[in-house]
Amino acid sequence: MNAIPQLFFDAMSLGGIYAMAALGIALIFGVMKLVNFAHGEYIAFCVFALIVPSTDAVAVMFIGKAPAIVLIPILLLVGAAVAVASEFFVFRHMRRATPVAMMISSFALGFVIQNTLLLVYGSRPKAISLWPELNKPVSIIGASIPLLQIIVILTTLIVVVALALLLKKTRIGLEMRAAAENFTMARLLGVRANVVITGAFALSGALAAAVALIMVTQTGVADVRMGGQIMLVAFIATVIGGLGSLPGAVAAGFLIGAASVILQGFLPLEARPFRDAFLYTLVIVVLLLRPDGLFTSNSTKPRV
Amino acid sequence: MSKLGVYDVAVRYGKIPALEDVSFTVSEGERLFISGPNGAGKSSLLKAICGAAPTSHGRIEVDGDVLNGRSPEAIARLGLTMVPEGRDIFGTLTVEENLRVGTGIRRDKSAIETDIEEVYENFPMLADRRHANAGALSGGQQQMLAIGRGLMTNPKLMLVDEPSLGLAPNIVDQVYQTLVNLQKDRGLTLIIVEQSSARAARVGGRMLLLRGGNVVGDGDSVKFAESDLLKEAYFGQDTPEGPS
Numbered sequence: 238m239n240a241i242p243q244l245f246f247d248a249m250s251l252g253g254i255y256a257m258a259a260l261g262i263a264l265i266f267g268v269m270k271l272v273n274f275a276h277g278e279y280i281a282f283c284v285f286a287l288i289v290p291s292t293d294a295v296a297v298m299f300i301g302k303a304p305a306i307v308l309i310p311i312l313l314l315v316g317a318a319v320a321v322a323s324e325f326f327v328f329r330h331m332r333r334a335t336p337v338a339m340m341i342s343s344f345a346l347g348f349v350i351q352n353t354l355l356l357v358y359g360s361r362p363k364a365i366s367l368w369p370e371l372n373k374p375v376s377i378i379g380a381s382i383p384l385l386q387i388i389v390i391l392t393t394l395i396v397v398v399a400l401a402l403l404l405k406k407t408r409i410g411l412e413m414r415a416a417a418e419n420f421t422m423a424r425l426l427g428v429r430a431n432v433v434i435t436g437a438f439a440l441s442g443a444l445a446a447a448v449a450l451i452m453v454t455q456t457g458v459a460d461v462r463m464g465g466q467i468m469l470v471a472f473i474a475t476v477i478g479g480l481g482s483l484p485g486a487v488a489a490g491f492l493i494g495a496a497s498v499i500l501q502g503f504l505p506l507e508a509r510p511f512r513d514a515f516l517y518t519l520v521i522v523v524l525l526l527r528p529d530g531l532f533t534s535n536s537t538k539p540r541v
Numbered sequence: 542m543s544k545l546g547v548y549d550v551a552v553r554y555g556k557i558p559a560l561e562d563v564s565f566t567v568s569e570g571e572r573l574f575i576s577g578p579n580g581a582g583k584s585s586l587l588k589a590i591c592g593a594a595p596t597s598h599g600r601i602e603v604d605g606d607v608l609n610g611r612s613p614e615a616i617a618r619l620g621l622t623m624v625p626e627g628r629d630i631f632g633t634l635t636v637e638e639n640l641r642v643g644t645g646i647r648r649d650k651s652a653i654e655t656d657i658e659e660v661y662e663n664f665p666m667l668a669d670r671r672h673a674n675a676g677a678l679s680g681g682q683q684q685m686l687a688i689g690r691g692l693m694t695n696p697k698l699m700l701v702d703e704p705s706l707g708l709a710p711n712i713v714d715q716v717y718q719t720l721v722n723l724q725k726d727r728g729l730t731l732i733i734v735e736q737s738s739a740r741a742a743r744v745g746g747r748m749l750l751l752r753g754g755n756v757v758g759d760g761d762s763v764k765f766a767e768s769d770l771l772k773e774a775y776f777g778q779d780t781p782e783g784p785s
Contacts, residue, residue, distance in 0.1 A: 408645060415631050415642045422629040425591055426643035427617035427694060 242380035244502050250386040252494025253393030256487045258471035261444035263486035267417035268437045270336045274343045277464025278350035283449035284459045286315045292359035313443040320442025354461045362460040367453050389451050409436050479530030544568050550599035552585045559585035561754035572731045572746035576738050581751035583734045587700045591623040592616040618646050620697035628687040632676025636667055639675050643694035660689040681712035698730040717744050742766035
């Protein structure tokens, strides 16, 4: 049988997407204590940036026309730019606000982005064919796996390793880790708050762009609402992982992906439509047992 | 060079005043102890100087640069560094990473490595643990690390908040010995919040006595220890016989 490797690749690739989205949220929470609910809309924004702005039913490629080697960096920059802009225009003015006030403004910002997309692109989901050849199956250890799944898993690994190196080996990484642990103390040592926060938003936005590319290649659809579901799962992953913990966010992302795929594979047929109910029951159980998440981080203490 | 001037400074948290009207100056290379009972405003004063607490009134200057309204990171660039109460070590960072956080503001990048080695020479127990997580250090080691971390910003003026807090007396002796030596070697200006006036008298230096957000005494710490002014500052004039 080849069901087991098939499940494994399904779980890893779904988990990889969740992990990258969760990292985007955890990075900003780490330095700002902000749960940025606009993150899902960054993803949708990046998807729509691929096509020409119009309310027509048929999507015409815009950035999406470029070859991958140009397209990928441009879209990462678009993601970083929208995140940095939202920090500059919204969150920068709320530095002294409570985390709850910041969270609510992130909801508001999300609605603004979503409705702007609605206005410009219309409400109908549009078919986008980006790199369709990646959905062709390849045969690995007896299982037939879409090439995209392997690329997603590799991309996640590369992103996680690159992020770990950036945080561990660079000046900005050191400052981000120090600021995540104790922002006031970091500033007293001359760490510039604006640089660290802008850096965190840029990284988070670039991660949103990576997720956008994967989602649109996988589903072939651009939908204004496509950020909502992934944002919810990613947020849950950051909570389970321990808010503010980056390794926790990655691990929990993979965990939720795996649990989701396993439930899909092993639940009795008549229970499968309710897979998410079972999934979130598991989430509740985890949080009852470990209210601070699986990997607690001392940066969850409120910023002074 | 690094003359600090504090003029009519007030700090309030909401409606609660922490400092009412404080003025004093500190000249280069001086050692100033700030003493007084709990709630006198000692920590608030340090926080106001380094930019961690906003002032509601008055002016703070270093070498003619006005500090009020500047961000903590901008004040750090003027050569002030803070060793806070409770030390605020970055526990998830290694000892060496802690030392490097504050080096971003330095222009003399080439001197950073030799300065790190110098910190390790001053604090050998840190050298042994340089790649260990700072959270695993003992209280005394963390205090040394906090001082070393402050030194790595190459400061002219160092503010130290309650360095003896929670440390064994012999460790406190070591901490003060280190501070005094550093001051001698580098010509640092030191401002130290120290609740124990006896300790301040033993180390020696000028002492500023705060009570209820105001300066109630300013003079030599040794003379203070012998005077009644201290008792008055701590217990107030009309307090009946002894502490209850």
